[in-house]
Amino acid sequence: MSSNSIAIRPITNIADLSRVEAIQRDVWLLPDDLMVVPTHLLKAVADLGGVLLGAYNVDAEVVGFVFGFLAHHHGHYSHHSHMMGVLPGYQNLGIGRRLKLAQREAVLAQGLETITWTVDPLESRNAHLNVNKLGVVCNTYIRDMYGEMVDGLNVGLPSDRLLVEWHLRSRRVMQRLQQAVVAPSLDHALTEGALLVDPDGIADGSQSTASLSGSDRTNATLVQIPFDFQRLREDDPAGAIQWRLRTRSALESLFADGCVVTALVRSTGEGEPQAYYLLQRSGSAS
Numbered sequence: 001m002s003s004n005s006i007a008i009r010p011i012t013n014i015a016d017l018s019r020v021e022a023i024q025r026d027v028w029l030l031p032d033d034l035m036v037v038p039t040h041l042l043k044a045v046a047d048l049g050g051v052l053l054g055a056y057n058v059d060a061e062v063v064g065f066v067f068g069f070l071a072h073h074h075g076h077y078s079h080h081s082h083m084m085g086v087l088p089g090y091q092n093l094g095i096g097r098r099l100k101l102a103q104r105e106a107v108l109a110q111g112l113e114t115i116t117w118t119v120d121p122l123e124s125r126n127a128h129l130n131v132n133k134l135g136v137v138c139n140t141y142i143r144d145m146y147g148e149m150v151d152g153l154n155v156g157l158p159s160d161r162l163l164v165e166w167h168l169r170s171r172r173v174m175q176r177l178q179q180a181v182v183a184p185s186l187d188h189a190l191t192e193g194a195l196l197v198d199p200d201g202i203a204d205g206s207q208s209t210a211s212l213s214g215s216d217r218t219n220a221t222l223v224q225i226p227f228d229f230q231r232l233r234e235d236d237p238a239g240a241i242q243w244r245l246r247t248r249s250a251l252e253s254l255f256a257d258g259c260v261v262t263a264l265v266r267s268t269g270e271g272e273p274q275a276y277y278l279l280q281r282s283g284s285a286s
Contacts, residue, residue, distance in 0.1 A: 010053055011054040017039040017043055021036050051107060063090045065084070068107075073116055079115045100129075107168065112168075118145060122244065127277070134177070137172070139282065141161075184278065185267070189265050220278060
């Protein structure tokens with residue numbers, strides 16, 4: 001099976017809209033329907049200016065979707081992408097990227113230039129797609145955005161989120177869509193002078209980004225996140241909460257210091273694989 005066998009098109013009929021409800025249950029492991037965006041709301045938003053696109057397999061079944069609506073961000077109208085999900089059996093095939101690219105075309109056709117969405121800061125696979133492949137940037141951390149969540153991916157954790165911005169016609173985005181820019185390796189980032197920040201140090205106050213200010217302040221900082229957060233959450237729930245709290249402190253401090261997330265750096269050589277956010281001063285981010 002390949003992504004090329006999947007067709008991306010608007011979802012319009014009721015049966016396929018109902019299928020989106022089922023996909024939500026399967027992707028987010030929902031215990032009940034309280035967190036499901038229902039068919040009637042999906043249809044209303046899609047009919048009145050929102051974007052609802054489906055990924056259809058060769059049997060014309062919806063196996064993934066992306067859904068969003070008109071928003072107002074930093075004084076301008078934009079599009080907010082509320083949900084994207086792909087059934088487990090169809091993940092890691094590039095379908096998510098294709099859904100986002102189709103969403104980009106639909107939003108540009110509406111005359112809008114920016115798409116925003118929220119992501120869990122600790123999901124490195126999503127960060128790789130969003131930051132490295134699509135070219136989003138981020139300097140906004142939101143604590144416990146949705147309150148207590150009971151779905152299988154979020155239960156027991158503060159629902160912290162990053163608000164990312166996808167500037168659809170920017171040079172940064174165009175370079176990444178054309179695959180003209182490759183995310184740096186960990187060794188390359190360190191060789192180029194990136195500072196590896198200890199999230200524990202920021203969390204307990206022994207290390208502060210303010211101390212890094214000045215003429216010799218590096219323009220790049222690395223903050224580690226779990227390589228496979230869902231596996232960590234299942235194996236060590238208490239450890240997952242600690243990761244949430246210490247990366248919260250690190251990212252909030254760096255954002256307040258004028259930094260922007262510009263890449264997800266992965267190290268997959270010897271030993272356990274690792275993942276790091278690369279943050280740069282907003283003036284040097286590209």
